[in-house]
Amino acid sequence: MKLTAQQLKNKIKPILGKNHNDPAMLVSILQDTQTELGYLPRKALAEIHKELNIPLTQVYGVATFFKAFSLEPRGRHQIQVCMGTACHVRGAEKILDTVERELGIMPGENDKDLRFSLETVNCVGACALGPIVIVDGDYAGEMKIDKVKPLLKNYK
Ligand code: FES
Incomplete structure (x- = not known):
């Protein structure tokens, strides 16, 4: 608006x-x-x-x-996909591809309904749980490709 x-x-x-x-x-x-x-x-x-x-x-x-400030509109939910080394070797690239495909956006972009903003991060200190996706500060660990869609469905 x-x-x-x-x-x-x-x-x-x-x-x-x-x-x-x-x-x-x-x-x-x-x-x-x-x-x-x-x-x-x-x-x-x-x-x-x-x-x-x-x-x-x-x-x-x-x-x-401050990174917390945004001069551009952002989605209601912030998705971060960890691309740090530990998550990367556990398949973070495929998880990121899946998130990108599901939402039709690349890191740094919002979807057209401003529901999600997507970005990548480097190591959030929970490497043992990788690959990790964080939505609005909540960590989803041991992500698998088929877990992406159900995860995103939780956020309206
Ligand atoms: S590399 Fe992803 S949490 Fe450390």
Whole structure:
């Protein structure tokens, strides 16, 4: 859903208020904005820059520094396929192929309904359970090709 400039202002204002309009709270402001809007639209960053009277480069600097922030719309569910060495030797490539085929997207993309975003990660510290797929922070270990579809079905 695309917001008008006024609707966007109406969403940002209470977030700034909650954070005392304090530029030192920029990370928290960006977190709250992303929670509210699902991502950080460029217009929202411009609004924050204007309202807090801080340089736009500073707002972008923080928004692009943390991996948790996204300047693009993201799916409702985040899928990560581990491609670290241990998962790789246990067949992570085939799992990733299957996820890509099921969703019709490549890592770094969202599906067309914005249900899923897909990315690859390198070793999440659970190598013994590889290959691993993580959905919204939940680990699915010892993945097999035929487990991919049922796993994705759990997420609407
Ligand atoms: S390589 Fe996948 S968890 Fe370590």
